Amino acid sequence: MSHSLSEIWVYLSATPLLGLTLTLLAYQAAFWLYRRAGFHPLANPVLLSVSFIAVLLLVTGMPYKTYFDGAQFVHFLLGPATVALAIPLHAQWPKLKAMAGPLVIALVAGSLTAALSAYAIGALLGASRESLMSLAPKSVTTPIAMAVAESLGGLPSLTAVLVITTGILGAVGARYLYRLLRIDDHAVRGFAIGIASHGIGTARAFQVSEQAGAFAALAMGLNGLLTAVSLPWLLPWLERLLGR
Amino acid sequence: MLGALTLLLLFQLIGEVIARALALPIPGPVIGMGLLFLALLLRGGPSEELRTTSGTLLMHLSLLFVPAGTGIVLYGDRLAAEWLPLTAALLGSTALAIAVTALVLRALMRRRETPRASGEARP
Numbered sequence: 001m002s003h004s005l006s007e008i009w010v011y012l013s014a015t016p017l018l019g020l021t022l023t024l025l026a027y028q029a030a031f032w033l034y035r036r037a038g039f040h041p042l043a044n045p046v047l048l049s050v051s052f053i054a055v056l057l058l059v060t061g062m063p064y065k066t067y068f069d070g071a072q073f074v075h076f077l078l079g080p081a082t083v084a085l086a087i088p089l090h091a092q093w094p095k096l097k098a099m100a101g102p103l104v105i106a107l108v109a110g111s112l113t114a115a116l117s118a119y120a121i122g123a124l125l126g127a128s129r130e131s132l133m134s135l136a137p138k139s140v141t142t143p144i145a146m147a148v149a150e151s152l153g154g155l156p157s158l159t160a161v162l163v164i165t166t167g168i169l170g171a172v173g174a175r176y177l178y179r180l181l182r183i184d185d186h187a188v189r190g191f192a193i194g195i196a197s198h199g200i201g202t203a204r205a206f207q208v209s210e211q212a213g214a215f216a217a218l219a220m221g222l223n224g225l226l227t228a229v230s231l232p233w234l235l236p237w238l239e240r241l242l243g244r
Numbered sequence: 245m246l247g248a249l250t251l252l253l254l255f256q257l258i259g260e261v262i263a264r265a266l267a268l269p270i271p272g273p274v275i276g277m278g279l280l281f282l283a284l285l286l287r288g289g290p291s292e293e294l295r296t297t298s299g300t301l302l303m304h305l306s307l308l309f310v311p312a313g314t315g316i317v318l319y320g321d322r323l324a325a326e327w328l329p330l331t332a333a334l335l336g337s338t339a340l341a342i343a344v345t346a347l348v349l350r351a352l353m354r355r356r357e358t359p360r361a362s363g364e365a366r367p
Contacts, residue, residue, distance in 0.1 A: 019311075023307070023310050023311060024307075026310065027304075027306075027307045027310055031306075044306075045306045045307075046306045046309050046310060046313055049306075049307075049310045049313075050310060050313040050314050050316065053310065053314045054314055054316060054317050057314070057317050058317060064314065064315060064317050064318055067311075067314065068311055068314075068315075071310070071311035071314070072311060074307060074308055074310065074311055075308065075311040075312060077301065077308050078273070078308045078309075079253075079256045079272070079273045079276075080249065080252040080253055080256055080273075080301065081301045081302060081305055081308055082256075082271075082273035082274060082276070082277055083252045083253075083255045083256050083259070083273055083276040083277050083280055084252055084277075084297075084298035084301050084302055085277050085302070086255075086277045086278075086280035086281040086284060087280075087284070087290050087294065087295060087298045087299075088298075088302070089277075089281050090281055090284040090285065090289065090290065093285070099353065101352070101356075102348075102349055102352035102353050102356065103349065105348060105352060106345050106348045106349035106352065107345075109344050109345060109348045110341050110342075110344055110345030110348070111341075113337070113340050113341045113344040113345070114337055114338070114340070114341035115337075117333075117336060117337040117340045117341070118333045118334070118336075118337035119333075121329070121332050121333040121336045121337060122329045122330065122332075122333035124329075125328055125329035125332055125333070126329055127326050127329035127330060127333065128326065131322070131326055131329070131330060135330070135333050135334075138334065138337075139337070139338070139341055141271075141274070142309075142312055143271035143273065143274075144270065144271050144274065147271065157315055157318065158319055158322065160312045160313075160315055161312075161313070161315050161316045161318075161319055162330070162334065163312075164309055164312055164313035164316075165313075165316075165334055166334055166337075166338050167309065168313075169334055169335060169338045170338050170342060173338070173339065173342075174342055177339060177342055177343060177346075178346065181343060181346060181347065183346045183347075183350060185350065185353075188346050188349050188350050188353070189346065191345060191346075191349055192341075192342045192343075192345035192346035192349065193342060195341055195342075195345045196338050196341035196342040196345065197338065197342075199305060199308075199309065200305075200306065200309055202305065203302075203305035203306040203309075204306075206302055206303070206305065213302075219345075221274060221277060221278075224270070224271075224274055225270060225274070228270050
């Protein structure tokens with residue numbers, strides 16, 4: 001009995017089926033809970049799914065690589081989904097164009113705040129240089145953040161985790177912050193969450209309204225571009241300035 | 245559905261080729277998004293099929309972050325050693341970035357609205 005069970009396990013570990021099915025099951029369970037909770041931000045589906053799967057991997061001892069071999073088919077869809085953001089962007093274009101000036105200024109302010117405050121807080125509390133360089137680009141979408149971290153001397157795979165944690169934090173916390181600051185406009189709400197929390201914030205914004213989602217998608221794209229061109233020279237300059 | 249998915253992959257492919265050929269630091273999908281956006285501006289809008297397919301894909305955008313997020317299991321040791329600076333940096337900078345962006349944008353929009361109270365009359 002135990003022999004055949006372990007044979008089944010060996011088979012399952014060698015095909016993408018298990019990781020893929022696990023991802024979809026965990027997500028659907030998480031989304032069900034999210035809906036049951038009235039789309040409460042604390043029941044964030046990414047947070048819940050990642051927790052389910054992480055616990056399962058730790059309990060069964062299945063290596064992350066084995067899991068990812070299957071889950072990569074879901075991961076791959078991030079590419080076409082990013083391209084698809086062009087459609088809501090186009091739908092909101094007249095409104096976006098009318099606000100171009102304020103959006104660009106808010107973008108620069110928000111983008112610099114995200115990267116420099118992460119670096120400053122981490123440095124003050126004694127994070128290692130590798131961790132700091134992995135932290136700085138954490139507000140932008142995973143592929144850009146990983147590429148920037150690598151060029152800075154950080155750890156791209158650690159950056160991926162920090163990026164996703166940032167996304168979850170923004171998606172969970174933004175509502176409370178907006179209430180505190182009395183920010184009601186969906187365009188402003190969407191744009192700010194897109195700057196700070198990339199695709200996960202954008203996903204949350206789309207669940208609130210299409211307008212918030214489109215502004216978040218624009219913010220995420222613009223911040224990705226700005227971070228990719230600014231951080232690789234800004235951070236080395238900052239390090240020299242601080243004599244680190 | 246199939247046609248729209250092919251179109252999205254095609255734009256991603258063009259984006260990847262441009263990013264690599266010109267050695268740009270910008271990822272291919274982001275370039276693909278920009279190109280598709282330009283194409284939509286020129287064409288006057290997406291087809292019904294493209295609209296529904298991308299709507300489906302974006303509705304479950306959260307799902308697509310699950311595999312990479314689960315990578316957290318690889319960093320147990322580092323997280324145990326550096327949990328305080330990492331958590332504080334993520335919490336603090338995310339809240340600051342949201343607040344600064346939202347407050348700057350709201351202030352600029354208000355300043356713009358006050359001088360001409362007529363508002364925007366765009367078609």
